Amino acid sequence: MESFDFVIVGSGPAGIAAARRLQGQSLCMIDVGIRTQERFPYSSLRDALAAGDPKSILGSKWEMLGNLVEPQKIHAKLRHAAIRYVANGTPFTVTDKPGNICLYAAGSHAAGGMSNAWGAQLLRYNDLDIGEAGDWPINATALAPYYLDLEAHIGISGEMDDMREFLGETETLLPPTPISPAAAYLLSKYNARKKQSLISLGRSRLAVITESFRGYAPCDFGEIDFFSTEQDGIYTAYRSLNELRRAGRMEYRAGHEVIAYKETPDFVEITARSIATNETTIIRAKHLLLGCGAIQTARLVLLNNNAIGRKLPFIDHPPTLVPLFIPSMFGSSMPDRSYPVQLIATLKQATHRDMISIYYPGALLFSDLLPDIPLPMNTALKLLPNLLGGMLVAQIWEKSRPHKDNCLQLDQSGAIRIDYPRREPYPRLALLLRELRRFGVYSHRRLASMSPPGWGFHYAGCLPMRDHPNRFETHIDGRLWNRMRVRAIDGSVLPSLPAKNHSLTLMANAARIANEALNCGY
Amino acid sequence: MLTLKIREGFSLITDRSNNSLIEEVRYLHLSLFGRYPDNRLIDSYCDALSELDLPTAVNQQNLTVEKIIFHKLDAAGIEPWLRKKNKYRHMLSIKLLLIAYLAECDGGHTEFSRNSTNSSLAFFAIAYLSSMSFLRLTRGLFQKLRYGIV
Numbered sequence: 001m002e003s004f005d006f007v008i009v010g011s012g013p014a015g016i017a018a019a020r021r022l023q024g025q026s027l028c029m030i031d032v033g034i035r036t037q038e039r040f041p042y043s044s045l046r047d048a049l050a051a052g053d054p055k056s057i058l059g060s061k062w063e064m065l066g067n068l069v070e071p072q073k074i075h076a077k078l079r080h081a082a083i084r085y086v087a088n089g090t091p092f093t094v095t096d097k098p099g100n101i102c103l104y105a106a107g108s109h110a111a112g113g114m115s116n117a118w119g120a121q122l123l124r125y126n127d128l129d130i131g132e133a134g135d136w137p138i139n140a141t142a143l144a145p146y147y148l149d150l151e152a153h154i155g156i157s158g159e160m161d162d163m164r165e166f167l168g169e170t171e172t173l174l175p176p177t178p179i180s181p182a183a184a185y186l187l188s189k190y191n192a193r194k195k196q197s198l199i200s201l202g203r204s205r206l207a208v209i210t211e212s213f214r215g216y217a218p219c220d221f222g223e224i225d226f227f228s229t230e231q232d233g234i235y236t237a238y239r240s241l242n243e244l245r246r247a248g249r250m251e252y253r254a255g256h257e258v259i260a261y262k263e264t265p266d267f268v269e270i271t272a273r274s275i276a277t278n279e280t281t282i283i284r285a286k287h288l289l290l291g292c293g294a295i296q297t298a299r300l301v302l303l304n305n306n307a308i309g310r311k312l313p314f315i316d317h318p319p320t321l322v323p324l325f326i327p328s329m330f331g332s333s334m335p336d337r338s339y340p341v342q343l344i345a346t347l348k349q350a351t352h353r354d355m356i357s358i359y360y361p362g363a364l365l366f367s368d369l370l371p372d373i374p375l376p377m378n379t380a381l382k383l384l385p386n387l388l389g390g391m392l393v394a395q396i397w398e399k400s401r402p403h404k405d406n407c408l409q410l411d412q413s414g415a416i417r418i419d420y421p422r423r424e425p426y427p428r429l430a431l432l433l434r435e436l437r438r439f440g441v442y443s444h445r446r447l448a449s450m451s452p453p454g455w456g457f458h459y460a461g462c463l464p465m466r467d468h469p470n471r472f473e474t475h476i477d478g479r480l481w482n483r484m485r486v487r488a489i490d491g492s493v494l495p496s497l498p499a500k501n502h503s504l505t506l507m508a509n510a511a512r513i514a515n516e517a518l519n520c521g522y
Numbered sequence: 523m524l525t526l527k528i529r530e531g532f533s534l535i536t537d538r539s540n541n542s543l544i545e546e547v548r549y550l551h552l553s554l555f556g557r558y559p560d561n562r563l564i565d566s567y568c569d570a571l572s573e574l575d576l577p578t579a580v581n582q583q584n585l586t587v588e589k590i591i592f593h594k595l596d597a598a599g600i601e602p603w604l605r606k607k608n609k610y611r612h613m614l615s616i617k618l619l620l621i622a623y624l625a626e627c628d629g630g631h632t633e634f635s636r637n638s639t640n641s642s643l644a645f646f647a648i649a650y651l652s653s654m655s656f657l658r659l660t661r662g663l664f665q666k667l668r669y670g671i672v
Contacts, residue, residue, distance in 0.1 A: 046636060052629025054566055062570045065623060068616055069576060070609055331644025334636045366634050367622040371605065375655040376598040376662065377618050378554045381633050383651050386644045388636075 004028040004251070006517065007270055007285035009258045009300075012113020014490035015291035016237040016244075017150060017507035018514035023249035025518070028283065029241075030272050032109035033254035036085040036229070044222030045363060046336065057227070057365075064365075072102065075455060076368065077117050080227045085109075086116045092295055092416035094316075094454030096423065103454035107296040109275075111254065112238030114293065114457065115503070116229040120207040121341055121357065122156060122504035124168040129498035132353055133399045136495055137467045137476050146508035146515075154235045155213040156205050162194065163202030166346045166353065175210045176203040178221060180360040182329045182390050183342035189439035197348075199435045204344035204357065207235035221337035223363040256281075260304055261288055261486060268485045287485050287517045289478070291510060294491035295408065295416060298462035301472070301480065301488070302410050311409045312472055313402040314418055315497055317458035318451040320396040320426040322433070323372075324358070325442045329390030338362050342392065346499075347435075352428060355397040355499040361388065392441070396426050400497040402461050406453075420453030458502050463488045464495035477520070478513035484522070489513045543568050546591060551621050553597040555633060559621070566624045576616070583613035586671050590614065593669060599662025600671060 005026035008015045011033060019029055041056055042048035048057050058064040063081040066074045078087050089107035096102040108114045124147050130136045147168075157174040158167070179187070190201040208219050210233070219233025229236070245252050256272040259280070263269075268288040273280050290297045298312050343358040361369065366384050373380040403422040411417050426448070433443050465474045469481040478487030489510040491502060547567040551559040559567075586604075590597050597614060604612040611619070625631040665671070 049627060049634070049636075050629055052627075054624055054627035057627040058570075058623060062573050065570065065574060065620065068574060068619060068623075069611055071611065072609075327645070329641075330648060331641030362636075365623065365626055367619060367626050370619060370622055371611070371615065374602060374605075375652075376602055376658045377622060378556075378598040379651050379655040379658060381554070381622065383648060385633075385635060385637075386647050386651075389641070390644075 001282055001284050003284040005286045008289045008291055010291040011111050011241050013115050013237045013507045014510035016240045017510040018289050018489050019244055019250055021511045021514035023244055027250040029250055030253045030256050030258055032257055033111040034109050035111055036082055038082040040082045040228040045224055077226055082228050094418045094420055096453050097421055102452040107293055112236045115236040120234055121204050121501045122207045123205055123500045125498055125505045133496035133498040137465055143508040146511040150507055154207050155209040157208050157210045158205040159203040161202035162200045163344055167205050177208055177339040179342045180335045180338055181332050182326050182392055185329050186439055186441055193438055199345050199347055201345040204341050209233045221339050225340055225363045263483050263485050289487050289489045291489045294459035294462050297488050297490055297492045298408055299416050308410050311407040312462040314406050314408040315400045315402055315461035316453050317397055317400050317456035317497055318453050320448055320450050322394045322443050322448040324392040324394055326390040331386050332389035334362055334389050353499055357395045359393045361393055397499045399499050408462055423453055460491040460494040460497050462492040465493045477516035487513055549591045550597055550617055563624050563628055587614050595665045596662050599658035600666050603663055603666050
């Protein structure tokens, strides 16, 4: 029987952050670890559109048209064949009201996990964020050294502007990504009139390198975010996985899924199933770190405790989407190369640190937008080139806390079922739109739409960390309530979600927990 | 004969001749772009329809599309009145949207140009197109009611 000091399950952001902390130890990562054979053959969307090759864009089996019949069948970012593999693991459903499944989805079996499809905003939480969200047994200071280490490893672009209080002080930012003329217009208007404003606005922090960094080429901003998971310059956990493997800093056991674990006083026995042969093997470890993603880690823990039907809390971050129009920019050119995330804003209210990400929709096809324009498609098609140069999209996130009705459980067949009936409309939309009007940006509350539960992809809260955990909760050092050697390290342990994207924080927290395991003395 | 794939759980089969599909794509393309499609787009349309998982249970909606083509009605003007907020799109929306996707990706439709328009004229263009939209919507509603389109 093989034996390691540490076994990590999953190569997503959490698993990789923990592995970096434990590299060089006796370390094994067990992962399904698939990659796609599909390749998007163009480096930019414009080149692809000009080539006149519909199947390269829409897929050899028209996969990009997966939403043609059912608009919400698959998330827009997971349609293309070269991206679909990211979410083809264990399936789950999300129900927003009794009998209505609003999302059929699946966990990630991809090497690098869901980071292959993330928006790459990597943001720190501070004590105000954590305090507003509530129930955290640690403060931001506990995460600070891990944030620093990860940022230095990943390479974060951004700017020390008015968002520094919201995003945190740092001296290591790479130059910011290029922005569209519409976003540049909004930023200039804000800078001219910001004294009277109730919002702060600036550049986001992105895991997108804008100049050569640690030997990696900068991003060329080809706007192929909906078509490929492999773009130069955009960090995913897969990059770090490759680094660790190349340097021989850990054993990587791909093609395996952990199906059970059993703890003894001296070690943990981990049962892994080969995806190819279905054979099981047992690996022994002093410490087991579960980083399969909030939902899949919760499933594994429930199965291992024979807790079919047990309800665990579940938190998502479904955003509110609002189109923004800048009439004075109508008809202006769309940028040749850009990155979807343009700007970030927040309200200057200490109790409502909402995050407003402002996107440019250039990475979408025009046809993706047609059903949302309440006009005949032929005139909508003629309107779009005039509108898009002056159009942005605000994606609004607010804090998300556990609610007794929003829960995850396994049904009798072991399938994951998530109920998420509690979702309130964003209450400060009128205030936000009024403030944006000061800068020549217009929209209307009726144009806002709420993403269905589950579509936020910021999952958390199933096994929340506590000072004194009860059943199906975790200790501050990540240990399951009833275990000494088994720890959850991913989003499942975050007790609530501040408005900000939680990717960097779950990585920092995973590194912190790995450090606890390393120094626990047993 | 081209046989459309039928999703499991849906009962009705629709066998359509290539000719009627070609007539369909030609008419719907004309409604969207004011001209007939080239053969490549027609082939892509037939291929995509045979590959996609279409809910043919909505046979009534297929008949609606056929009725629109038979009576030479304003497909683009009628479609917004048939747009659905529920789980499945109307078959007319599906087919128009499919043609839009194929046209956008074939490199030959200048309607999808991402280059700048004349910004000083953009306002006038938007105002003109909005008023044209109003007229098309009005005509579409009239035709929908007159021909009992659902």
